[in-house]
Amino acid sequence: xxxxxxxxxxxxxxxxxxxxxxxxxxxxxxxxxxxxxxxxxxxxxxxxxxxxxxxxxxxxxxxxxxxxxxxxxxxxxxxxxxxxxxxxxxxxxxxxxxxxxxxxxxxxxxxxxxxxxxxxxxxxxxxxxxxxxxxxxxxxxxxxxxxxxxxxxxxxxxxxxxxxxxxxxxxxxxxxxxxxxxxxxxxxxxxxxxxxxxxxxxxxxxxxxxxxxxxxxxxxxxxxxxxxxxxxxxxxxxxxxxxxxxxxxxxxxxxxxxxxxxxxxxxxxxxxxxxxxxxxxxxxxxxxxxxxxxxxxxxxxx
Amino acid sequence: xxxxxxxxxxxxxxxxxxxxxxxxxxxxxxxxxxxxxxxxxxxxxxxxxxxxxxxxxxxxxxxxxxxxxxxxxxxxxxxxxxxxxxxxxxxxxxxxxxxxxxxxxxxxxxxxxxxxxxxxxxxxxxxxxxxxxxxxxxxxxxxxxxxxxxxxxxxxxxxxxxxxxxxxxxxxxxxxxxxxxxxxxxxxxxxxxxxxxxxxxxxxxxxxxxxxxxxxxxxxxxxxxxxxxxxxxxxxxxxxxxxxxxxxxxxxxxxxxxxxxxxxxxxxxxxxxxxxxxxxxxxxxxxxxxxxxxxxxxxxxxxxx
Numbered sequence: 001x002x003x004x005x006x007x008x009x010x011x012x013x014x015x016x017x018x019x020x021x022x023x024x025x026x027x028x029x030x031x032x033x034x035x036x037x038x039x040x041x042x043x044x045x046x047x048x049x050x051x052x053x054x055x056x057x058x059x060x061x062x063x064x065x066x067x068x069x070x071x072x073x074x075x076x077x078x079x080x081x082x083x084x085x086x087x088x089x090x091x092x093x094x095x096x097x098x099x100x101x102x103x104x105x106x107x108x109x110x111x112x113x114x115x116x117x118x119x120x121x122x123x124x125x126x127x128x129x130x131x132x133x134x135x136x137x138x139x140x141x142x143x144x145x146x147x148x149x150x151x152x153x154x155x156x157x158x159x160x161x162x163x164x165x166x167x168x169x170x171x172x173x174x175x176x177x178x179x180x181x182x183x184x185x186x187x188x189x190x191x192x193x194x195x196x197x198x199x200x201x202x203x204x205x206x207x208x209x210x211x212x213x214x215x216x217x218x219x220x221x222x223x224x225x226x227x228x229x230x231x232x233x234x235x236x237x238x239x240x241x242x243x244x245x246x247x248x249x250x251x252x253x254x255x256x257x258x259x260x261x262x263x264x265x266x267x268x269x270x271x272x273x274x275x276x277x278x279x280x281x282x283x284x285x286x287x288x289x290x291x292x293x294x295x296x297x298x299x300x301x302x
Numbered sequence: 303x304x305x306x307x308x309x310x311x312x313x314x315x316x317x318x319x320x321x322x323x324x325x326x327x328x329x330x331x332x333x334x335x336x337x338x339x340x341x342x343x344x345x346x347x348x349x350x351x352x353x354x355x356x357x358x359x360x361x362x363x364x365x366x367x368x369x370x371x372x373x374x375x376x377x378x379x380x381x382x383x384x385x386x387x388x389x390x391x392x393x394x395x396x397x398x399x400x401x402x403x404x405x406x407x408x409x410x411x412x413x414x415x416x417x418x419x420x421x422x423x424x425x426x427x428x429x430x431x432x433x434x435x436x437x438x439x440x441x442x443x444x445x446x447x448x449x450x451x452x453x454x455x456x457x458x459x460x461x462x463x464x465x466x467x468x469x470x471x472x473x474x475x476x477x478x479x480x481x482x483x484x485x486x487x488x489x490x491x492x493x494x495x496x497x498x499x500x501x502x503x504x505x506x507x508x509x510x511x512x513x514x515x516x517x518x519x520x521x522x523x524x525x526x527x528x529x530x531x532x533x534x535x536x537x538x539x540x541x542x543x544x545x546x547x548x549x550x551x552x553x554x555x556x557x558x559x560x561x562x563x564x565x566x567x568x569x570x571x572x573x574x575x576x577x578x579x580x581x582x583x584x585x586x587x588x589x590x591x592x593x594x595x596x597x598x599x600x601x602x603x604x605x606x607x
Contacts (some may be wrong), residue, residue, distance in 0.1 A: 244552065
């Protein structure tokens with residue numbers, strides 16, 4: 001390496017340094033703190049956590065507590081985990097069913113309306129998630145417009161309380177809250193698919209549906225998986241949607257459990273252990289996402 | 303008689319099939335889904351905004367029009383209820399801090415990581431996008447425990463919240479700026495350096511002007527996600543005086559007795575949109591004044607002087 005190159009490299013490294021340091025102190029270190037609190041104990045008098053900073057003194061009692069609740073059948077923790085997975089799976093599937101056709105339509109058939117359609121797709125990003133939940137609280141009240149419409153249409157005989165612990169309301173909230181992220185992910189990808197591939201398929205005699213099935217669908221599989229990961233990850237940590245749209249322990253998710261232990265209870269180490277367990281489970285999703293993005297980026301660079 | 307009765311549904315079925323299998327026809331089914339989706343995503347918000355102008359106290363039925371919940375009501379309006387107006391101020395304060403810190407930090411990080419070769423750089427590159435895909439609750443818990451256990455000199459409240467906002471929005475800036483950087487070949491900086499500029503001048507005169515759209519875009523995105531953030535703000539809030547708008551909506555959402563909460567949400571939305579629009583317009587003006595050959599002209603002038 002020549003002197004000039006070395007000096008330039010040092011300059012670029014110096015430019016990155018503050019950001020790298022920030023992430024080391026406020027992102028990597030906090031992760032270590034979580035692990036140490038999870039492997040620590042709780043002060044018997046003050047009920048505050050006593051983290052174990054030295055890995056040699058790590059005490060797995062919080063994890064034993066969590067795994068006991070997870071693997072003993074019928075345990076409350078087990079039910080919460082299963083419920084979370086079921087809700088997230090349903091919400092992701094519904095989101096995909098909505099997002100794919102919408103993204104596909106705007107990307108392929110948007111035409112001169114594309115600009116306006118895109119504004120509509122991006123708009124939810126500038127509206128706070130909590131405001132969007134608030135809108136549904138307004139609509140789902142006893143005397144709200146959802147009940148009005150359902151009564152008028154004859155679907156319901158009497159107004160129903162939608163906000164007293166219904167899985168359907170929580171799942172509706174999750175889909176409503178996160179589907180825009182999936183649509184944009186899919187749109188960005190579908191928009192870049194080379195149309196000449198489709199034209200070639202059509203020239204070779206494929207029907208539109210066959211061309212879709214054999215060209216567009218396989219090409220968009222990575223985008224579908226990325227979109228699913230992008231909305232599933234925050235859903236696993238969500239606690240405000242069930243709190244706002246149901247508020248009942250019958251719909252409580254992993255996020256609610258974590259919040260209860262960390263913000264409310266005397267067992268912060270259990271809360272931390274729950275976070276670690278959740279991260280372990282999500283790391284598969286995470287790893288996939290990171291690898292897929294890296295691969296897509298490499299393809300762009302080429 | 304029997305034949306016509308039997309063939310009527312058959313022709314209808316065929317017409318139905320033709321309509322859907324005609325490759326040159328409009329994809330009606332997709333149009334329907336898209337329009338339904340857009341209506342479903344926008345109309346609830348419009349209804350919530352409409353209720354904020356209610357004259358009565360209901361948040362679920364339309365009751366006349368007034369500004370009562372914005373400023374007219376002497377106790378319960380956004381203007382006169384310190385919990386509500388304080389939340390709005392806190393949200394704006396945090397968003398301003400987040401933009402002011404994250405944008406320079408993130409742009410420098412993105413450029414540095416893109417040009418700096420070596421193993422450390424690729425490691426940092428990998429770590430730096432993890433916050434993007436970490437559930438916010440994990441970051442919230444991690445920072446809360448850190449501020450209580452280790453970084454005890456940082457009190458919960460505005461500073462802790464701002465640090466949280468910067469930490470998760472850094473990754474967004476990184477992604478946006480890096481995307482733009484990939485499309486700029488290093489030849490521009492090399493040219494600048496060949497013309498006698500230092501690495502720093504190459505950065506300032508060649509790279510930064512080309513990155514302006516990405517920088518403006520990341521400022522807008524950081525502002526929007528900071529205003530939107532709930533989990534980190536809630537976990538790192540010291541007490542009700544450091545609650546942001548989303549935190550207030552969360553704690554009062556189910557219990558709120560009046561549409562003042564809707565008014566607060568509407569105001570927040572209006573301010574967010576106004577700031578985004580202003581940033582966009584400002585950028586267009588700057589761009590127009592600078593003209594298309596900005597970089598080249600500036601370099602030529604520097605070379606001459």
